[in-house]
Amino acid sequence: MKSLAFSKLLPPAGANLEAVLASATAVTRDILERVLEGHELDRIEAERLLDADETDVPAIAAAADAVRETRCGNSVSFVVTRNINFTNVCYMGCRFCGFAQRRESSDAYWLDFDEVAHRARVAWERGATEVCMQGGLHPDLPPTYYRDVLRAVKREVPDLHVHAFSPFEIWFGARKRKMPVSAFLEELKAEGLGSIPGTAAEILDTEVRQKLTRDKLSADAWEATIRAAHAVGLRSTSTMMYGHIDTPRHWAHHLNRLRNIQKDTGGFTEFVPLGFVHAEAPLYVEKRIPGVRPGATPSEHIKVHAVARLMLAGWIDNIQVSWVKLGADMSQTLLHSGVNDMGGTLMDENISRSSGSSHGEELTAFEMVQLIRDAGRDPIRRSTLYQTLENYRDHDPVNLATLNPRGQNPIHFISYRPPVQRVEHV
Template sequence: MIEFFIKNNFYANLGLGDVQEKVMEGKRLSREDGLRLFECDEPLAVGTLAHHVRTRMHGRKTYHVVNQHINYTNVCVNGCVFCAYQREDESRTGAFTLSMADVAAKLDANAAEPNEIHIVGGCHPTLPLSYYEELLALVRERLPHTVIKSFTVTEIAHFASLAKLSTAEVLTRLRTAGLDMLTGGGAEIFDPEIRQQICPRKIDADEWLRIHGEAHAMGIRTNCTMLYGHLESREHRVDHLIRLREQQDASGGFTCFIPLPFLTENSKLKVPSPLTGLEQLRTIAISRLMLDNISHIKSYWIMLGVKVAQAALKFGADDFDGTVVEEKIGHEAGADSAQSMSVQELEGMIRGCGMEPVRRDAQFNEV
């Protein structure tokens, strides 16, 4: 399709001829280029460029993983305005904190051995670092060959504060206990004014990026995210992507970028214009085009919904996430997707888009 567009001067007529040339030549896009792509009236034109890059990098391969999510607590001191998952303390309705027996039961209930365990939770006010070490050791004992991808750097900073340790010391202890990778959550939007409105108690963007860089220097790979569709502007999204790109230039440890659409249903944060499916696809496409040094873009079906997630595979995304088993954070926010999918369902969804399903682990090693 892109050859047809170029032959018929489609991008030149949209005022994007120079952007199209950069993409075809593999050159880096500028901040201004990103903004122009957001302003383009033809989202299919943007998506076609992103699909070209995705195909150049991965062909028709679309990755998926047999994984299991474990959310160990929803008690959290941060009180982010957008979050429907958080409870202020253990006395609140719906509050929970898993015991080691609870975690073991969840692991034992899963018939298929996962290639990835994804562990995140709230920043609990009193749980000691030993709780998280025991949690990782338990998972490692039961699943010695599974990649354990655990905790956001927001959680790492919180653990360090409670334990009166540096974040590097916390990462070292958790890696000894079984940690392989960090998740990418807590980035939200990097702009300080927006963060002050939606997550004022969270670590700021500089600290978020610093801890990821610290993990990368220790050989711990991480993912990265962006929460979009709330109070931020398109300019804020482009700035966020550029700061991630700069961090990747510096430390090189980001494996996958996950664009997360803000779900309004159960949030205290109300927005005048909820995201459309086209705006979600446009944002995914521009993420692929701007993040030239991050290999993978996730189409997170839990929060996008399956149909938009399938479409995203033609708008730059190359990863469809996984089986999940049980997910609480997105569903508390209002996600109406299923709690889990079988491998057969995942592969059917991928093949239905004309793509080739490839099973992976958390570090994108093919299984």
């Protein structure tokens, strides 16, 4: 059952769309009606919707849900995947990150190739079609690390789709390899990289990024890396982290920038809003920057997802909710606010959990299906690139057992020397 705190922001079940729109303020109603007639939402209009009063949220959600039904039908998809965070050592100093550790930390780890490949094998045996691999920017990673870890995984599980390495990791790896980014991406693609996560985007605004990070990829460099990936035939997700020191103006600008990239490249598979998880994030805990909020409000969560649906319609038609960030209640609410995808089962989730997320580290395929059905939608298991693999309209997925315990306990290197690499180098 959806929480009343969330569901009260939605129109009543079965409510007439015209009646819901009529209850909104004149400015909001006018924007929504024009979008529903086929007008492309511009950046200023998007900002007005994102900044609208809570009383307008039901109308914004209803309009987004109408567009969702037109673009995607009644299906909600998910992918069976496993996260593998191969190291948590990172020195980039992102203020919102509770995951990164220094080399000397007792919690620091760096998985060797055999362990990464083992985790991929376990995922495959449990029905995963994808493994998502990301890690900290460890200064000791060998120049060919990203290539070699791909080789290890693809040797162990050749048919598993590898969705890996954020634009920041790509930039970092290209520098270590002393190669242009495009050539580095071509090398990784040749070794089996299937697609990349569009993370490290945060907010594509210089003013905000300078406060959030010390040395992280600039907005322009993030865009250039994404465009390079799309140019070599690697598709990517797109993301936005919101609810910290940002505003509706930043959100609208970010969405507009993503849409412009998509108009040029067509390389984004989906858009994933990522609500800021504050509980253990240094950005919030250390109070070094004034005005940091403890995440977005329920109405802001709805507006961000709904306006993304309205603004990206026809360009990025898969809008995903992050159940790890927002939990099952809010995720179900957002399935009535323009969302058509529930993301991945994950199996292991470390990054959000390290910042204080309390929503668990795995939803099984069986649980995903029940959650989607409970929201009145048709559950679909998909591939990374959104091909339908199984429709659960008339049956349930196999309810698999829990993870192999070895996969839940990262390896700690006592001497903290780089792990032995077990695949060949150049």
